[in-house]
Amino acid sequence: MPKESDSIVQFIKVQKSYDGETFAVKSLDLEMHRGEFLTLLGPSGSGKTTCLLMLAGFEMATHGEIILNGQSINNVPAHKRNIGMVFQNYALFPHKTVEGNIAYPLMCRRVPKQEIKERVKKALEMVRLAGYENRLPRQLSGGQQQRVAIARALVFNPQLVLMDEPLGALDRQLREQMQYEIRRLHENLGVSVVYVTHDQGESLIMSDRIAVLNLGIIEQLASPTELYDKPENAFVAQFIGENNKYIGEVVSVNGGACQVRLPNGDMVQALAVNIGPVGSKTTLSMRPESIVITPTDGRCQNVYESKVLELIFHGDHLRARLKVCGNEEFIVKVPKKALGAQSLAVGATVRVGWTVEDCRALDAPAA
Amino acid sequence: MAIATAAPPIDVVRTADGTPLKARLRQTERVRNTAAFGLILPLLAFTLVFFFFPIFSMLVQSFENKEIPANFPRAIVALKSWGGQGLPGEDAYAALAYDLKHGYDNKTVPRAAVRLNYEIAQFRSMVLASARKAANLQTGPYKEAMIGIDARWGEREYWAVLKRNSSTVTDHYFLNALDLERNVDQEIVKKAEDRRIYISVLFRTFWISLFVTILCLLLGYPVAYLLATQPARISNLLMIFVLLPFWTSLLVRTVAWVVLLQQQGLLNDLMIALGLIKERVLLVFNRPGLLIAMTHVLLPFMILPIYSVMKGIDPQYMRAAKSLGASPALAFATIYIPLTFPGIGAGVLLVFILAIGYYITPELVGGGGDQMISHFIAIYTSELVNWGQGSALAVILLAAVLALYAIYARFFKLSQI
């Protein structure tokens, strides 16, 4: 548990409803460390923006408490929270120049003119836009506008910066470049960042920790590796990375492992992560890269005959779609090296296997 | 240059049937343009005939000077050699007598006489009488004869008027519209104080319009803001109230104000009942009444353009300003209001231009001292039938409007978003 001074933001049982009938945020408990890069990840409508707006002070929490620097900010208006925010469509003031935009938060804080000039200059250098002072926002490209927006949100040295899908409008190449730059700024400045995205790849690259949101609750809050390797529930397993999925019935549980019967009758040994009692339904999840083709050394507890349905060559690896245990959408990623002498052919029969640890038995799908 | 001529010949790109591609393209474009032109043709013809032509003829009439040269062709020629000092010679008098006689026979004298009367009072009767008498003159010397007919022909002033009108264009109407005139020596001078009218009318028109515009802005801006920010259900209802005046005739609205504002009217009743005033006050046929009525009539023209601009302002900007540390008031002043400048500009321009040309409302609600320039234009064109003077005033009004528009265009090109 981090100490009190180590946490910058806390959500305590926060609920939010816009219409009085449904919850946009159902129940949110979250603690964010100082200097952390925390990502809110979730599908559309899961409540990410709502969380951010409550933190920024544009929406009131219907219930619960939001704490910033150890103090409840429920009744602090937005302009006194000292939180930087980067909006999805940048929201640069169209009638002000780049310089005017970046100077704006300093002007609000009555910083002396000379100092404003210096700090704006530094901020522009930081986002590599020196020399663009006198342009209007509409004279900039999307990526440049975004960098101005970031400079504007950082120039007044807030401890916390919120970014709501800041890269959503950019093309892929620019997005990757900006991901790197945002990361760099975060590391150089030591500022805490709450980052919202629905792109799971982006969240894995950038974050210290990721909170996966779904229907207004946090499904799992963990580091990217943990989230990827050890998803706690079917939603997270499905939402992050690729995933082979079976729905089966728990037959027996012994310690950390369990036996699951698949719909076609096959029995699978799995890691009991998040299952109900014997007889209940469970979702089995395994990553395509953890499946072994023709396992030899008895390392895999689960080995089955399968039929190759499709092969796609990806350069560094091969993706094979197999029929395994009645599932025709079973994907296996085989690194080129691991393939060795043996070759796969469509229609051929191969043996595949996986270990107990790589097969996670998770909660049952919602009825 | 040598290099330019050395460029290799370019093969003409051709369509499948062999026509050059460019010609083909032009051809298709021409067909499309002709079709588009056909669509606007009726409107174009309409505006040409009923809008541009009248404006053009108004422009012409404001400096046209036909009547005098038409009636005094010989006198004008004879006056060419007159320096303007002393009296003209015998030949000029002879030409005058001939022109008057001739004009009397051809019945062109009355029109010239009316025109001459614009320059000097009583000139009209003098010329009409002289023409009648000159018709009987048989032989010279004409100088004595003419002075004998009317002693004023022996005064330099009257000859100076004839001389300055020897051309078919005149600056008389414009000078008059600016309270200026030419004296005996043809110098431009200010009119006698008691004969100056139009400068003060122009200023009055300007100040009333400015005041009405400011009132409309102060009253209209908050309404536009409300319209733009309320949920659709409420804003639609509000919008109906804003548009309601448009569904009533301007005349009816103006007369309604007379009813409301008069001494025995509803507003006086109300203020008496509330104990705000003891004596009934006259609120109509004076400046306050005019300002109230004009502001009411012109308010929608301020609200609508501002509203349409406000509607397009992304609420995200205000949020961004607040997140950057601006209090709501500061964010409003530094972000919201500047973003509405195009709407404010359009509204101000529209209301001001409508106001300086206003006629019916000042005519019905204003007093004698509240008449604006259009009142005088109307008087000149329909009552005094002095179209030249009416046109000159109208041209000044038009020039003011165009100048305003130029300033607006200049100003808002920069902040156009």
Ligand SMILES: Nc1ncnc2c1ncn2[C@@H]1O[C@H](COP(=O)(O)OP(=O)(O)OP(=O)(O)O)[C@@H](O)[C@H]1O
């Ligand atoms: N102003 C609002 N009024 C009413 N309901 C709202 C409002 N804003 C959001 N909601 C609802 O709250 C829920 C959460 O919305 P939110 O904007 O937080 O989603 P999100 O995770 O940001 O989605 P996206 O990825 O599409 O931006 C949605 O069901 C949405 O319909």
Ligand SMILES: [Mg+2]
């Ligand atoms: Mg969102």
